[in-house]
Amino acid sequence: MSNFFEKSDLSRSEAENIISDTLQKCDDGELYLENSKSESILLDDNKIKNSSYNSDLGFGFRAISDEVVAYSHSNEISKNSLKQSSENLKLTLKSVKGTYNHEIPKSNKKYYENINPIEQKSLNEKIKILNEVNNYLRSKDDNIKQVTANFLGEQKSVEIIRSGGETLTDVRPLIRFNVSVMLEKNGRKETGVYGVGGRQSYDSYLKDDKWKSVCDEALRIASVNLESKPAPAGEMKVVLGPGWPAILIHEAVGHGLEGDFNRKKTSAFHNLMGQKVASEGVTIVDDGTIDNRRGSLTIDDEGTPTEKTVLIENGILKNFMQDRLNARLMKTKSTGSGRRENYRHIVLPRMRNTMMLSGNQTQDEMIKAVDKGIFAVSFGGGQVDITSGKFVFNCTEAYEIVNGKIGSPIKGATLIGDGPSILKEVSMVGNDMMMDPGIGTCGKAGQGVPVGVAQPSILINKMTVGGTKL
Amino acid sequence: MVKDQEFLKKKASYCLGLAKKLGATESSVIVNNSVSETVNFRNKKLDESNRSDDLGISITTYIGKKKSSISSSNLLDDNLNILIEKCVETTKNTPEDEFNSLPDKDLLAKEVKDLNLYDDTHIENDQKIDYLKKLESAASNDIKIVNTESSFTQNKSNFILANSGGFCAGYKTSSFTASSVTVAKDEKSMERDYEYSSKCFLKDLDDAGELGKQAADQTIRKLSPKKIGSEKIAIIFDKRIAKGILSTFASAISSSAISRGTSFLKDKVNQKIFSDTINVLDRPDILKGLGSRNFDSEGVKTDTLKLVDQGILKHYLIDTYNGKKLNLKSNGRCGGTSNLYFENGNISFKDLLNSKSKSLYITETIGHGSNIVTGDYSVGATGFLVENGQFKYPINEITIAGNFKDMFKNITLANDLEFKYATNSPTMMVEGMVVAGK
Numbered sequence: 018m019s020n021f022f023e024k025s026d027l028s029r030s031e032a033e034n035i036i037s038d039t040l041q042k043c044d045d046g047e048l049y050l051e052n053s054k055s056e057s058i059l060l061d062d063n064k065i066k067n068s069s070y071n072s073d074l075g076f077g078f079r080a081i082s083d084e085v086v087a088y089s090h091s092n093e094i095s096k097n098s099l100k101q102s103s104e105n106l107k108l109t110l111k112s113v114k115g116t117y118n119h120e121i122p123k124s125n126k127k128y129y130e131n132i133n134p135i136e137q138k139s140l141n142e143k144i145k146i147l148n149e150v151n152n153y154l155r156s157k158d159d160n161i162k163q164v165t166a167n168f169l170g171e172q173k174s175v176e177i178i179r180s181g182g183e184t185l186t187d188v189r190p191l192i193r194f195n196v197s198v199m200l201e202k203n204g205r206k207e208t209g210v211y212g213v214g215g216r217q218s219y220d221s222y223l224k225d226d227k228w229k230s231v232c233d234e235a236l237r238i239a240s241v242n243l244e245s246k247p248a249p250a251g252e253m254k255v256v257l258g259p260g261w262p263a264i265l266i267h268e269a270v271g272h273g274l275e276g277d278f279n280r281k282k283t284s285a286f287h288n289l290m291g292q293k294v295a296s297e298g299v300t301i302v303d304d305g306t307i308d309n310r311r312g313s314l315t316i317d318d319e320g321t322p323t324e325k326t327v328l329i330e331n332g333i334l335k336n337f338m339q340d341r342l343n344a345r346l347m348k349t350k351s352t353g354s355g356r357r358e359n360y361r362h363i364v365l366p367r368m369r370n371t372m373m374l375s376g377n378q379t380q381d382e383m384i385k386a387v388d389k390g391i392f393a394v395s396f397g398g399g400q401v402d403i404t405s406g407k408f409v410f411n412c413t414e415a416y417e418i419v420n421g422k423i424g425s426p427i428k429g430a431t432l433i434g435d436g437p438s439i440l441k442e443v444s445m446v447g448n449d450m451m452m453d454p455g456i457g458t459c460g461k462a463g464q465g466v467p468v469g470v471a472q473p474s475i476l477i478n479k480m481t482v483g484g485t486k487l
Numbered sequence: 488m489v490k491d492q493e494f495l496k497k498k499a500s501y502c503l504g505l506a507k508k509l510g511a512t513e514s515s516v517i518v519n520n521s522v523s524e525t526v527n528f529r530n531k532k533l534d535e536s537n538r539s540d541d542l543g544i545s546i547t548t549y550i551g552k553k554k555s556s557i558s559s560s561n562l563l564d565d566n567l568n569i570l571i572e573k574c575v576e577t578t579k580n581t582p583e584d585e586f587n588s589l590p591d592k593d594l595l596a597k598e599v600k601d602l603n604l605y606d607d608t609h610i611e612n613d614q615k616i617d618y619l620k621k622l623e624s625a626a627s628n629d630i631k632i633v634n635t636e637s638s639f640t641q642n643k644s645n646f647i648l649a650n651s652g653g654f655c656a657g658y659k660t661s662s663f664t665a666s667s668v669t670v671a672k673d674e675k676s677m678e679r680d681y682e683y684s685s686k687c688f689l690k691d692l693d694d695a696g697e698l699g700k701q702a703a704d705q706t707i708r709k710l711s712p713k714k715i716g717s718e719k720i721a722i723i724f725d726k727r728i729a730k731g732i733l734s735t736f737a738s739a740i741s742s743s744a745i746s747r748g749t750s751f752l753k754d755k756v757n758q759k760i761f762s763d764t765i766n767v768l769d770r771p772d773i774l775k776g777l778g779s780r781n782f783d784s785e786g787v788k789t790d791t792l793k794l795v796d797q798g799i800l801k802h803y804l805i806d807t808y809n810g811k812k813l814n815l816k817s818n819g820r821c822g823g824t825s826n827l828y829f830e831n832g833n834i835s836f837k838d839l840l841n842s843k844s845k846s847l848y849i850t851e852t853i854g855h856g857s858n859i860v861t862g863d864y865s866v867g868a869t870g871f872l873v874e875n876g877q878f879k880y881p882i883n884e885i886t887i888a889g890n891f892k893d894m895f896k897n898i899t900l901a902n903d904l905e906f907k908y909a910t911n912s913p914t915m916m917v918e919g920m921v922v923a924g925k
Contacts, residue, residue: 024565060588067580069556072570084529089538102538109536109612116890140580162748199860206860208749228560248865250888250923251717281529283634283670285677346758359538361539400853400867404670404679405712409854409867431856431865431886434922483865483886483923487717 019052019343021076027096030373033182039080039103040180044115045107046080049180049318050094051360055171057136068140075362080106081342082113086180117180118345121137124322128313131188133172137213137218141170142472145465146228151192153196155219158240164339168192169222170219173359173372177320185320190216191311191467193456194223196235200243209239210397210413212453217309219310230443238395238414241426248430248484254390255432255480256383256418260451261396263472266301267371267409267459268399269436270294274328274336275461276354278403281285285437286334294334295440298376300407301329303338305353311455312370312469316353319364328371329440340366358464368459370469376446383445383476385421391422391433391482392416411485431483434449439477447474490520490542495647495657498562502546502556502571503651505609509575512549514590514620515650517784518544518562521859523642526612527659528619530628531634536612540855548574586811589785593800595654596782596816598791603881605643605659605698606688615639618695618696626669633677639663641689654786662777663689667702673710680850685908689774708871712881715872715924721874722887722920723839726903728849729829729912731793733767733890737824739908740794740802740857742809751862751892752800759798759893764832767795769804771825778826778909780841782819794827832900836914839901847922848873849887855904861892866899868922882924889920 022029032048040046050072059067078099083242087109089102150166170192177185193214200207211234213222222228270286278284286294295301305314305323319341327335339347340355343366350453356367379464382391382455399410407432416423450473460467492798497519506514520542527535544567545558555578557570567598619637626635640663647657672680682702684693694841724732736752744750752760761767771780771789785807792802804823805813834842849870856866865888894917901914 024563029911031769064584065582068577068579069558070570070573071557072559072561072566074559074561074566085533088536091540092562093540094543094868100539105536105538105679140577144580144582146622177516201748206749208860247887250886252925266752279635281634282880283677316656361541363535364539380908384679398855400681401856402853403850404677405883406871407853407867409886411854411856411865428861428863429858429865430888431854433867433884435623435884435887481884481886481923481925483867483888485865485888485890485921487719487921 021050021052021094021176023303025094025173025286027094027099031096032099033141035103035230036178036355037098037180039106040117042113042115043082043110043117044345045118046180047319049077049360050176051075051173052175053133053171053173053359054138056472057169058147060151060165061165065144065147066144071160073359075360076129076218076376078102078106079363085110085266086363090360115129118226119181121183121320122322126322127315129190129309132190132218133165134192135170135172135220136191138220146223146426150196150228150232153229154236158200160202161198164202165197167195168219179217187315192217192219192403193386194228194231195268195456196231198235198239198429199456200239201227202243205243207239207242207405209237209242210347211235211238212456215309215311216313227360231233234258241414243430245426247486248415248427249482249486250484252481254387254478256390257475257477258388259447259449259472261453262393262472263371263373264372264396264399266412266468267368267473268401268410269434269439270301270329271368272401273373273436274338276337276339276347278338280331280343280353284403289334290438293332295329295332296443298333298446299329299376299440299443302327302374303368303370303371307370310370310452310469311457312368314369316468317355318357319351319355321351321353321355321371326352338368358466362464365461365464367461367466368468370471372471373473374449375448378445380447380474382448383447383474384418386445386476387418388420390418391427392418401436407433408436409433410446426482429434433481433483442478444478445476449473489643489645489659492645492647492657492809493646496521496655498544498647499655502544502563502567505568505571505647506546506548506575507570507651509656510549510550511575511578513549513651513662514547514588516544516546516621517646517648519644519646521642521738523640524612525638525640526615526619527669528623528637531620533616546571546574548589550578551919552585552587553578553581554584554587555581558736561617576745581645586808588807589652590787590807594787596656596786599656599658599781602772604687604779606661608689610641610689619681621695621835622665622667622699625665625696626703626836629703629707631671631673632669633672634682635667637667639665645759647785648719650786652691656782656786661687662800663692665692665698667699669702669706671706671710676712677811678706678709680709685777709869709881712883715882715922716885717923717925719844719919719921721916721918723848723849724917725848726904726912726913726914728852729915730908730910732908732915733827733912735857735859737804737827739841742803742805742813744848744859745803746809749860751859755800756803758800760800761795762796762799762898765795765898767829768793769824769827773826776826776906780825784822787819787821790823792818815904824910826906826909828904831898831902831904831913834901836901836903837876839899840873842916844860844875845870846873847882848878863889864889864894885922885924887920887922893919
């Protein structure tokens with residue numbers, strides 16, 4: 018755990034006094050301190066291209082009065098700097114007459130260990146694995162023209178000090194290992210990308226040659242794409258594979274169920290609470306409590322313990338995801354979803370691990386039920402316009418389905434749909450729920466946070482596929 | 488107050504000195520400070536204020552052909568000592584790469600011209616609030632507007648770039664940015680759109696009322712959209728989308744994509760990639776330009792480049808490392824382009840709309856559907872159906888797709904270029920793309 022006041026002219030008790038003085042008539046607020054260390058080691062074009070290390074230290078001071086949020090952040094943890102921030106907050110809020118809400122739930126549960134993954138493996142060992150990755154892949158297939166592999170490791174220590182001196186802390190490890198392969202055959206180039214990660218040591222994902230399966234998967238995707246035909250254009254049935262394709266859930270309904278958009282009534286879901294928004298059998302949760310997952314958190318960035326929040330139960334909209342601000346204004350409680358990229362940013366309600374739970378059909382049954390459509394297995398990313406509800410996601414591995422059978426692979430294409438209605442088009446839910454491999458980052462208002470997704474195979478009756486073949 | 492040059496220079500030279508003492512044969516350092524103050528409004532009321540004071544340092548050390556880098560936001564000497572020691576240690580343990588080096592000395596910028604990039608004016612939060620009040624009152628005039636969110640940011644930055652070869656330069660820049668996002672609603676639909684203005688000088692910023700009105704008008708006209716059928720149709724890209732296609736072109740000619748062989752424009756220099764009438768320029772010395780600079784992020788001087796001349800690709804965007812790999816000299820594009828733009832076409836916006844009996848005018852795209860390896864393009868889109876030069880009705884939940892190799896050869900540009908962003912394009916028509924809808 019970092020001692021943020023060790024090398025500062027500011028003592029903890031002085032900081033507590035400034036915090037309590039600034040927030041005394043505010044409705045909420047806190048001082049958020051953060052110390053993060055991260056590394057990136059990249060192999061590209063047969064060489065170690067980059068080894069870099071970042072150390073980031075700073076604080077963000079937040080005061081909330083009614084709906085107004087005042088925020089000030091700095092890299093300098095000093096008496097002067099904190100006082101200046103306090104002045105900035107007071108200047109914005111001018112006359113405040115709220116009552117500070119001291120209530121914050123407690124929990125002893127932890128969902129990851131207090132480790133620093135960067136220190137657990139030496140630079141030389143990491144470089145050795147990256148070189149092995151490169152050699153392994155290039156010896157497997159003569160068509161390989163480019164291999165990129167990288168390690169990203171991070172340890173983030175956070176401390177939240179609330180008015181009155183209440184203090185909450187968390188230490189969060191996070192790693193990611195990615196492999197990207199480019200193949201060239203008969204003048205045609207295609208890429209395949211795969212990765213793994215989560216809140217554990219590098220070895221949990223890599224030891225005993227486990228890294229080989231990551232390489233194999235990247236190569237498999239690239240090889241499939243090398244044989245792909247132009248994708249069809251127009252509305253058709255779509256079968257989604259289990260795991261990572263749950264980006265659909267994240268984009269189509271996840272963002273629209275975040276508290277801020279619903280308090281402001283700018284989400285297409287804001288007036289649908291308690292109503293049927295999905296087919297029977299569709300249950301979606303957002304869960305921050307799964308051990309070692311990329312999207313899991315012991316406490317959120319306001320200090321609230323995370324939980325498993327049921328968003329949609331058997332087709333009915335049950336809950337939004339809330340931070341403290343939006344929960345107070347909507348007269349409900351925080352779901353432990355208040356997150357920020359780092360101390361430079363304000364807290365927003367965000368997703369953690371968003372999952373559609375298993376049903377009881379098989380993927381085979383779904384494929385057989387489709388005359389003409391596509392089977393989408395792997396995805397690049399997605400985006401949503403939460404107001405109109407329209408969302409997209411980009412396939413990176415997909416096949417056509419003809420008369421109940423999987424046919425040729427098709428080129429990457431964008432799929433577009435309408436969030437509030439798409440889940441009503443789900444006609445089968447598989448029994449094969451799977452977590453994603455742990456590489457997702459969600460962007461909102463310029464802030465990126467690590468998230469996870471999961472789902473079983475599903476059959477969607479109607480979606481628009483953005484190919485070029487009419 | 489943003490830190491002055493003396494403070495940044497002192498930190499930079501401390502780092503270079505220490506790196507040398509610890510065994511680095513060469514090193515480079517960037518120190519920057521940025522202070523920004525933002526006020527946000529929602530539905531005509533104060534919603535948020537945000538002040539940020541960001542310090543940053545990044546150091547790269549070389550030992551012969553070995554290289555490593557560190558960065559930090561903690562500029563206390565104690566911390567820098569630990570980090571530089573770690574950086575030099577890591578460098579020793581990193582394999583050699585024959586192309587690693589500082590830029591050639593004769594390519595470094597010799598002078599720092601005043602490009603008029605810094606406005607000393609300080610705008611107090613109360614003044615920002617006045618601007619936003621005026622903006623939001625104009626934005627919410629129409630009853631169909633149900634939510635407005637607006638923002639005003641003042642940013643002042645300063646930096647120093649120095650290396651062990653003796654280069655040491657930097658300068659202040661400023662920006663004033665206002666934006667407005669509005670939501671409109673009718674019985675059938677709810678839609679969102681925005682307008683935005685960003686300038687180096689406060690006095691050049693768009694009028695608050697105009698900006699608010701523009702955002703509201705653009706949102707209201709999107710209400711009650713329809714979905715159309717799948718077909719091949721001419722696409723007209725609004726300027727704010729057309730500039731994105733130019734950015735994709737820039738990524739595809741970056742020397743890193745070229746040297747790694749991961750671009751559809753590899754080996755295309757001196758070949759025709761656009762239609763005859765197309766010229767693309769990258770001009771770093773535009774006064775008050777949002778992308779203007781004296782040198783790139785390695786200190787290499789930047790001259791104007793005519794990247795595409797009458798449809799023919801003339802240059803890649805080259806940095807030192809990839810230049811050495813490709814056996815080409817850096818042209819000062821480490822970190823990308825400066826003020827990148829398509830030169831104006833020959834016809835007016837109105838004539839462009841009129842040039843087809845039926846076309847699609849695209850105002851927004853979503854998704855990350857540009858693949859620079861294959862040139863494939865497929866994104867979600869929102870826009871309007873245009874018939875005989877008239878906007879007929881709004882359209883959404885469609886995708887548009889094609890391949891850049893074909894799209895580039897089928898571009899027609901209007902003559903309405905303006906310098907609103909760092910990368911700019913006139914309104915652009917592309918023929919031969921496929922729309923997927925119903």
